[in-house]
Amino acid sequence: MSEGTATRVDCHVKILDERIVERAIAANLDAIVYAPHFTRLPEIRRTAAAYSSEELTVVPAREVFTGSWRNRKHVLAIGLEEPVPDFIPLETAMAEFERQNAAVLAPHPEFATVSLNESDLERFEDVIDAVEIFNPKHLPSHNRRARELADQISCTPFASSYAHLPRTVGVAHTEFDESVDDEADLVDALRDSVSRRVVHQNGRRRWQATAGELAHLGYENTWKKVDRLFLSGTEPTHPDHIAYDGRFDDVAVY
Template identity: 60%
Template sequence: MTGGESFRVDFHVKVLDERVVQRAKARGLDAIVYAPHFTRLSEVRQQADRFSDDDLLVIPGREVFTGDWSNRRHVLAFGLDDPVPDFITLADALAEFDRQDAAVLAPHPEFLNVSFDAEDLSAHRDRIDAVEAYNPKHWAHHNRRARELATEFDLPTFTSSYAHLRGSVGEAWTEFEESFDSASDLVSALKEGVSRRIVHRSGWGHKLRCAAEFAHLGWENSYEKIDRLFLSGTEPTHPNHIAYDDRFESVY
C-alpha cells in the first residue's frame, strides 16, 4: 500500500466523498477511518471500498452509541466482520468487539456526556486499545484531561480530525513508525502498541477549523438530535431493526 517508513491515519472521519479523498491525499494521509453516525456496517463498508485506492486506504468503522439517549457512551471500533447496533449496553458492545477481535478506541474522553470517563476506562481498560489524546472539537483543558487519563491508565493514544465537515479532514492524525497494507494490519498495530506520535496542524487556519467543528456540534446536538428523537422513527442501527435478525434482542 505505502512502502514508506511511516503511516499517517486520521482515525475518525464522518464524511466521505471525492473532495474528502482529495483533501486526505493532499494532507499526506495514508488512511482514514470512516465511521458515520447511525449507518449500518454494510453501507459503511460499501462506501469505504468505493473510495479506497492505492494512495489512500479508507477503513470502515463504527462509532457505536451505547446506552440510551440520556446515558450514552460512544465507542469507536473497526476491523469488524459482523454488524453491531447502537443503543445496546457498553459492556455488551465491548464484548461483541472482543468476540470479533476488532480495534477498540475511546474517542473524546470525558467530553460532554457522551464519552468514556475515568470510571469507564478503569472498568474496561483491558478491552480498550487507545484513548484519543487530541480532538479538534476539544478545548485545551479537554485535551489536557485526555492525556492525563491515558497516562493514569497506561493506555496508548491516538488522534483524529473527528471531521463532520469536509475541510477538517487531516487537521489531526496519528503517525506510526512503520507502514501497513491493510485494515487488519492496523488493527494488529493498535493491539500490539506499535510506536506512534500524535500530530495536528497549528496556526489560525487550524483554530478556525476547530471553531467550525465546535459550532457544528451545537447544531448536531440541537436540531439534528430533535429530528432523530421525534421525527425519524427507528434508527437503521437500532438493535430491533430487522437487519440484525434479533441477535441483540436479549441485550437491549
C-alpha cells in the same frame, strides 16, 4: 506490515466524498478511518471501498452509541466482522467488540456528555486499545485531560481530525512507525500498541477547525436530530432492525 515505513492515519472522520479524499491526499495522509453516525457496517464498508485507492486507504469502522441518548457513551470499533447496533448497554458493546477481536478506541474521553469517563476507562482498560488525546473539536484543557486519562490506564494514544466538516480533514492524525496497508494492518497496529506519534496543527487552520466543529456540535447533540434520524422508526442501526436477527432485543434501551 513491514517495519521501517511510517504511515499517517486520520483515525476518525465522519464524512466521506471526493472532497474528503482530495483533502486527505493533499495533507499527505495514507489512510483515514470512516465511521459515520447511524450507518450500518455493510454500507460503511461499501462506501469505504468505493473511495479507497492506491493514494488513500479508507478503513471502515463503527462509532457505536451505547446507552440511552441522555446517557450515551461513544466507542469506536475497527475490524468488526458482524454489525453491532447503537443504543445497547456499554458492557454489551464491549463484550461484542472483544468477541470479534476488533480494535477498540476511546474517542474524545470525558468530552461533553457523549464519552467514556475515567471510571469507564478503568473498567474496560483490558479491552480498550487506544485513547484519543487530540482532536480539533477539543479545547486545550480537553486534550490535556485526555492525555492524563491515557497515561492513567497506560494506554497508547491516537489523534484524529474527528471531522464532521470537510475543512477539518488534515488538521490532526496519528503516524505509526510501521506500514498500514489495509484494515487488518490497522487493527494489528492498534491492538499491538505499535509505536506512534500524535501529529496536529496549532495555527490558524486548527483554530478555524475548532470553531467550526464546535458550532456543528450544537446540531449533533439535539434531541430533534436523533428523533428524526433514529427513533422515529426502525432505522438501520436500531437494535430491533431485522439485520441484527433479534440478538440484541433483550438489551436494547429503546
